[in-house]
Every structure is written in C-alpha cells, then in structure tokens.
Amino acid sequence: MAMERKLSEMDYDEEGTVTEIEEYLRRRVAGMGIRVGKKLRVVTKQPIKGPVDVIVDGAETSLGLDMAEKITVEVA
Amino acid sequence: MKILLMGHPNVGKSVFFNRLTGANVTESNYPGTTVDYTKGWMKIDGKDVELVDVPGTFSLDPKDKAEEVAVAMLHENRGALVISVIDASKIERGLYLALEIIEEGYPLVIALNMRDVAEDKNILIDADKLERILDIPVVSTVAISGEGIKELVSRVKEAKPVDVDDIISNATKAADVGAAGDVP
Amino acid sequence: MKLSAEERWDLIDRISKETVTFGAYRHTLTDAIGELTIKPLTGIPIAIAVLYGFWSLFGSFAGTLCTDGFFVKFFDGYWLPWLQQVFPGQGNWFYVIMVDAGGIESGEFVLSESSFESFGVLTSGLFLAIGVVLPAIFIFYLMLAILEDIGYMPRLAVLIDTMLHRIGLHGYAIVPTILSLGCNVPGVAATRILETKKQRFIMMTLLAIFIPCGAQIGIMEEVVPDLIGWIMLYLIIGYFIFGYILNKIVPGRAPEFLIDVPPYRRPLARNIGKKIYGRVTGFFKVALPFVLLGCVIVGILYQMGVIQWLGGVLAPIFVGWFGVPPETAGPLVAAFLRKDLAVAQLSTIEMTEYQMITSVVLVSIYFPCVATFAMMLKEGWKDLLWALAVLAVVVFVYGGLIHLIGILLGVA
Ligand SMILES: Nc1nc2c(ncn2[C@@H]2O[C@H](COP(=O)(O)OP(=O)(O)O)[C@@H](O)[C@H]2O)c(=O)[nH]1
Numbered sequence: 270m271a272m273e274r275k276l277s278e279m280d281y282d283e284e285g286t287v288t289e290i291e292e293y294l295r296r297r298v299a300g301m302g303i304r305v306g307k308k309l310r311v312v313t314k315q316p317i318k319g320p321v322d323v324i325v326d327g328a329e330t331s332l333g334l335d336m337a338e339k340i341t342v343e344v345a
Numbered sequence: 346m347k348i349l350l351m352g353h354p355n356v357g358k359s360v361f362f363n364r365l366t367g368a369n370v371t372e373s374n375y376p377g378t379t380v381d382y383t384k385g386w387m388k389i390d391g392k393d394v395e396l397v398d399v400p401g402t403f404s405l406d407p408k409d410k411a412e413e414v415a416v417a418m419l420h421e422n423r424g425a426l427v428i429s430v431i432d433a434s435k436i437e438r439g440l441y442l443a444l445e446i447i448e449e450g451y452p453l454v455i456a457l458n459m460r461d462v463a464e465d466k467n468i469l470i471d472a473d474k475l476e477r478i479l480d481i482p483v484v485s486t487v488a489i490s491g492e493g494i495k496e497l498v499s500r501v502k503e504a505k506p507v508d509v510d511d512i513i514s515n516a517t518k519a520a521d522v523g524a525a526g527d528v529p
Numbered sequence: 530m531k532l533s534a535e536e537r538w539d540l541i542d543r544i545s546k547e548t549v550t551f552g553a554y555r556h557t558l559t560d561a562i563g564e565l566t567i568k569p570l571t572g573i574p575i576a577i578a579v580l581y582g583f584w585s586l587f588g589s590f591a592g593t594l595c596t597d598g599f600f601v602k603f604f605d606g607y608w609l610p611w612l613q614q615v616f617p618g619q620g621n622w623f624y625v626i627m628v629d630a631g632g633i634e635s636g637e638f639v640l641s642e643s644s645f646e647s648f649g650v651l652t653s654g655l656f657l658a659i660g661v662v663l664p665a666i667f668i669f670y671l672m673l674a675i676l677e678d679i680g681y682m683p684r685l686a687v688l689i690d691t692m693l694h695r696i697g698l699h700g701y702a703i704v705p706t707i708l709s710l711g712c713n714v715p716g717v718a719a720t721r722i723l724e725t726k727k728q729r730f731i732m733m734t735l736l737a738i739f740i741p742c743g744a745q746i747g748i749m750e751e752v753v754p755d756l757i758g759w760i761m762l763y764l765i766i767g768y769f770i771f772g773y774i775l776n777k778i779v780p781g782r783a784p785e786f787l788i789d790v791p792p793y794r795r796p797l798a799r800n801i802g803k804k805i806y807g808r809v810t811g812f813f814k815v816a817l818p819f820v821l822l823g824c825v826i827v828g829i830l831y832q833m834g835v836i837q838w839l840g841g842v843l844a845p846i847f848v849g850w851f852g853v854p855p856e857t858a859g860p861l862v863a864a865f866l867r868k869d870l871a872v873a874q875l876s877t878i879e880m881t882e883y884q885m886i887t888s889v890v891l892v893s894i895y896f897p898c899v900a901t902f903a904m905m906l907k908e909g910w911k912d913l914l915w916a917l918a919v920l921a922v923v924v925f926v927y928g929g930l931i932h933l934i935g936i937l938l939g940v941a
C-alpha cells in the first residue's frame with residue numbers, strides 16, 4: 270500500500286517516488302537530479318540530525334535534514 | 346576564438362583541459378576542485394585557440410562563489426563557443442545546464458563524458474538521436490583514456506547556436522517517429 | 530527564446546525518453562563499499578581509522594624515516610661541520626646569519642652542534658626546508674591525492690556534517706580544512722565552495738588561526754614529537770569553540786548541506802604523480818623563498834637586538850598571561866615572520882612540557898604566514914581586517930584559557 274512521507278522520515282533502504290518539493294528548494298535540488306516524479310532510494314541517514322543520503326537515477330546525493338523535511342515521497 | 350569548457354562539478358572538465366592544452370590543472374574525484382578558471386591554448390586545424398577550464402556549476406543561477414566565477418566567465422565572453430561536458434551517467438541534469446547555455450545563444454558541442462561509468466550502471470544513450478534532436482554535435486567520450494577526444498575536437502567547428510523551439514519540435518518529431526515505429 | 534525551469538525539465542524528460550534507457554540498477558562491489566563507508570555504524574569507525582592511518586603514516590614516514598633516518602645525520606654529521614670549517618669569517622655578522630649563530634660560553638664563541646640550534650640560512654634554513662618540510666609535505670600530498678582520487682572526501686564530508694553544522698559551516702568545510710593542513714593558501718582558495726559570505730568568513734578565519742600547515746606540523750613532529758598530540762588537540766578544540774562563537778556573532782545565513790557523492794574510482798598513478806609534483810613544487814616556489822628570507826630577517830633582527838628588545842617589552846605579558854618562560858619572548862616575536870623557525874627555537878629552550886605545549890599552540894595561532902596573508906587579501910581586505918581582529922582576540926583569550934586550564938590541572 271502506498272503512503273506519503275517526508276524524505277526526512279524515511280528509513281534506510283526505503284524506496285519511493287517524489288511527489289512534492291517545496292517551491293524555494295525545487296531549483297536547487299533539481300540540479301542534483303531530485304525532481305517530482307523521480308524514484309529514489311534512501312541509502313542512509315546520519316545520526317543527530319545529520320544529512321540524508323539518497324540515490325536518484327544511479328547518482329548519490331547527500332542533503333541536509335531541513336531540506337529533506339521539505340520533500341514528500343510516496344513510499345512504495 | 347575562445348572555447349569554454351563548462352559543466353557540472355566533477356564531470357571531467359579538467360581532464361579534458363589537461364589533455365587538450367598539455368596543462369597541469371588539478372583533477373580530483375570530488376566536486377569543487379576547480380574554484381577559479383585557468384586559460385590555456387590548443388590547436389584546431391593548425392590554428393591557436395584559447396581554451397578555458399571553468400569551475401563547475403549546476404546552473405546559470407549561481408549558489409556559491411566558484412559558481413559565480415563560472416557564470417561571470419560565460420557572460421563576459423559573449424562570442425565564445427562552449428564545450429558542454431556532461432557526465433553520461435547523470436545525463437538529465439547535465440542537459441539542464443546545456444539547455445540554459447543554448448538558450449542564451451551560445452554555439453555548443455556536447456561531450457558525453459564518462460561513457461564507461463554510464464555503461465557500468467546500465468545506462469544506454471543513443472548519442473546519434475540526441476544529436477539529431479539537439480541539432481548540435483554530441484560526442485561520447487572517456488576523458489581519462491582519451492577516447493572520443495579527437496572526434497570532439499574535429500567537430501568543434503560544427504557548433505552553432507540553436508533555437509530551443511527547434512529542439513522542442515525535433516523532440517516531438519522524434520517521439521512521433523518512435524511511436525509510429527512501435528506500430529507494426 | 531528562454532524556457533522556465535519547469536518547461537526546461539519537461540523538455541529534458543521528453544528528450545531523455547527518446548534517447549536514454551536506464552537498465553536494471555546493478556549493485557556492484559564499489560557501490561557496496563560506498564555504502565559501508567557512508568553508513569554511520571560502519572562509516573564512522575572507518576573514517577577514524579583512515580584519519581588515524583593518515584596521521585601515523587605521516588609521522589613515521591616524514592619524521593622517523595626521512596628526517597631522523599637521513600637528513601639529521603646528513604646535516605648534522607656532514608653539512609654543518611663542513612660549513613663551519615670552510616665558511617670564512619667565523620663569528621662575524623655574515624657568518625652568523627648564513628651559518629651559525631653559535632653561543633657564547635664564558636666569553637668564547639662556541640659552535641652549534643646541530644642544525645636546530647645554529648639558525649643560519651644555509652644550515653637551519655636549508656635543513657628545515659629540505660630535511661623536515663619536504664618529506665612532510667611530500668607524504669601529506671601523496672596520501673591526500675589518493676583520498677581525493679578515490680573519492681573519499683565527499684563521504685568524509687557527509688559523516689562530519691553534523692559537527693560542522695554546529696559552527697555555522699557544513700560538511701563540505703572539511704575540504705578547505707584538510708587542504709589547509711597541507712598549505713593554507715589553497716585552503717583559503719577552496720573556501721569559495723561555501724555558499725555564503727558568513728560561511729566563507731568563518732572558514733577563512735578558522736583556517737588562518739587554527740590549522741597549522743604541513744610544514745609546521747612536520748617541524749612539530751620533529752622537535753616536539755611527544756607533545757604534538759596535545760598541541761593538535763588544543764588547536765582542534767579551539768577551532769570548534771571559536772567556530773561556535775563566530776557562528777553566533779557573525780551575521781548572515783548558514784545554508785544546509787547539499788552535495789553530490791561521486792562513485793569510488795580507482796586512482797590513476799599518473800594523475801597522483803602529477804598532483805604531488807605540482808603541489809610540492811608549488812609549495813616550494815611559495816614557501817622556500819619565505820623560509821630562507823625569513824631566516825635572514827630574523828637573523829638580522831637578532832643581530833640588531835630588535836627581537837631581544839621587543840621580547841623584553843612583551844615578556845611580562847607572555848609570562849604573566851600565558852604562563853610561558855621569559856626566554857620564549859624572542860621566538861614568539863620571531864614567529865611573526867617564521868613559525869617553523871620559531872617552533873625549532875622554542876624546542877631548544879628549557880621549560881615544562883605544559884609551557885612547551887602552550888608556546889607552540891601560541892605560535893600556531895599567532896599570525897597567518899605571509900603567503901596566506903596575501904591570499905586572504907586577494908579574497909577581500911575587509912574580511913582580512915576582521916579576521917585579524919578576531920585573531921588578536923583569540924590569541925589573547927585562548928592563550929589565557931590554556932594557561933588557566935594548566936593552573937586548574939596543576940601543571941602550569
Ligand atoms: N571513469 C571515468 N572517470 C573519469 C572520466 N573523466 C574524468 N574522470 C574522473 O573524474 C574525476 C573528475 O574529473 P575532473 O576533471 O577533476 O572534473 P571537473 O571537476 O569537471 O574538472 C577525476 O577523478 C577523473 O579522473 C571518464 O571518462 N571516465
């Protein structure tokens with residue numbers, strides 16, 4: 270069953286499809302290949318509010334937790 | 346004539362630069378190695394041409410000082426030709442910057458670098474078709490082994506400004522042909 | 530015509546659909562190693578092991594193998610005694626500056642026994658440059674090039690992001706920091722990868738104050754090998770304390786971390802060789818003239834009595850506030866010109882271990898070397914002036930604090 274979750278709340282190894290990115294962030298993360306409609310997989314999260322590491326189209330990107338909070342993902 | 350090597354950070358621009366000019370700029374496997382531009386000279390058809398290794402940037406909308414240097418470099422050289430270096434394994438985001446530069450009216454050639462990496466990741470790119478859609482030279486390369494560099498240099502003279510409207514209609518046409526092809 | 534960002538992505542999606550096929554994602558061994566080194570449970574211990582390995586290789590190659598094993602023997606056994614014999618005019622000012630300042634014992638001029646004590650341009654100057662600094666920065670740049678070309682730096686950045694976040698920076702600040710451990714000049718240049726003025730200012734200031742360069746570390750490793758761990762610890766603690774304070778008082782934004790993590794690659798020997806050659810020769814072009822010229826100027830100032838005089842004036846502060854012996858005043862003043870020479874000088878003075886730690890830390894945080902100073906000026910004179918103001922305060926406050934800690938621990 271599909272459900273929506275913030276990227277910041279996803280678990281290790283979880284996969285999903287990006288459904289929403291807050292406006293102000295859209296252009297910056299798009300440069301890294303993270304866009305609405307893209308599939309992503311969470312590789313890892315660093316402890317104590319550290320960054321979230323994701324793979325999109327085979328490319329790995331690490332983004333701060335505050336940014337990850339502004340990205341919504343439909344988890345498969 | 347002046348040629349700018351532009352692209353995202355860590356796509357192989359400095360490797361190209363060193364190979365083409367015989368210079369010795371630092372190459373490393375992480376974004377942000379090149380924070381200032383370097384100029385050098387190369388020969389194309391016997392003529393001396395200036396080549397610039399521009400710091401990597403994700404878009405023409407700079408987010409740090411190294412990217413500001415890159416964008417300023419482009420805008421200060423209105424008459425320049427651009428070799429857009431794209432990491433083939435991250436082609437979509439690379440095309441974003443290439444399109445931005447095309448839209449500003451610069452003549453462009455695309456080096457689809459890291460063909461080997463893309464292959465390892467099972468990403469297959471139809472470079473000929475891409476070339477037909479974009480209407481500019483697209484050359485697959487592996488900068489570290491030198492593969493495709495000669496072809497790239499020989500095709501630099503084919504670079505020309507393109508209107509995005511043409512690209513859009515080419516893409517539509519290609520899609521139609523593709524769709525028609527699916528029907529037996 | 531220009532497209533909006535949405536239209537552009539839309540066009541890219543259409544082009545990509547026609548020209549790109551993403552096959553099944555193959556999970557390779559490289560990917561597996563990539564994940565192991567970035568997941569905190571395995572990645573943090575690996576990072577510690579890598580940094581520790583870096584550090585111990587640095588010490589054993591540069592200090593033990595090259596400097597002690599070869600250069601000390603050569604310079605002290607052959608070069609210094611030979612020069613002392615053949616160089617004309619023993620005891621006159623030119624001889625003193627070029628070869629050996631020696632010492633006066635019961636009214637007699639006596640020759641120095643080692644290249645650490647002679648302070649001549651051709652002896653201490655060359656020995657420090659070639660015998661100590663060269664092996665240190667060679668091994669540093671060799672290991673750095675390997676880490677860089679493999680692609681480890683971005684992973685280190687991800688792992689350390691949380692800590693650097695507390696001081697207004699983010700993980701990527703590890704890149705200028707590590708580059709500065711080789712030489713502050715490229716380190717300062719690399720601050721350009723940080724997004725805001727605030728971040729660049731904090732970074733540049735911290736680098737100039739708290740990060741000793743490869744040359745300095747090499748010399749510390751040589752003359753105070755037992756204390757260098759404590760010295761580095763005080764510098765790292767200072768980096769974080771004052772980073773935290775700067776983050777609170779410097780206005781501006783501290784945006785978050787967003788970086789690409791490239792796949793691991795096999796480093797190419799040719800590229801590594803080229804990089805080491807470029808960086809080592811670059812370092813020597815910048816640093817060697819300064820080392821030698823610095824020796825000359827320090828020598829002349831000693832001859833003229835300027836350093837002794839300044840030292841005398843400042844000694845009460847050094848003794849009272851920092852808790853170091855009055856003899857350190859001379860080297861501490863000379864440190865404005867040559868930190869490496871000053872560290873070597875300090876090592877020859879009688880004092881307690883804690884005083885030695887304090888005085889070497891002071892030399893390190895004192896004043897950026899001339900080349901770094903010039904690089905910072907290039908990045909903007911206003912920031913440079915502010916950085917120097919911060920530096921003055923930090924030297925005074927942190928120097929006093931270290932003294933206080935010593936008093937509380939009962940060692941100072
Ligand atoms: N496998 C592979 N690696 C490449 C290729 N081109 C460049 N590299 C490596 O990619 C990294 C980045 O190259 P660099 O020229 O510094 O990138 P720049 O930031 O665009 O200047 C280096 O480690 C290069 O050795 C290629 O075609 N294939």
Ligand SMILES: [Mg+2]
Pocket residue numbers: 358359360371372378379
């Ligand atoms: Mg580069």
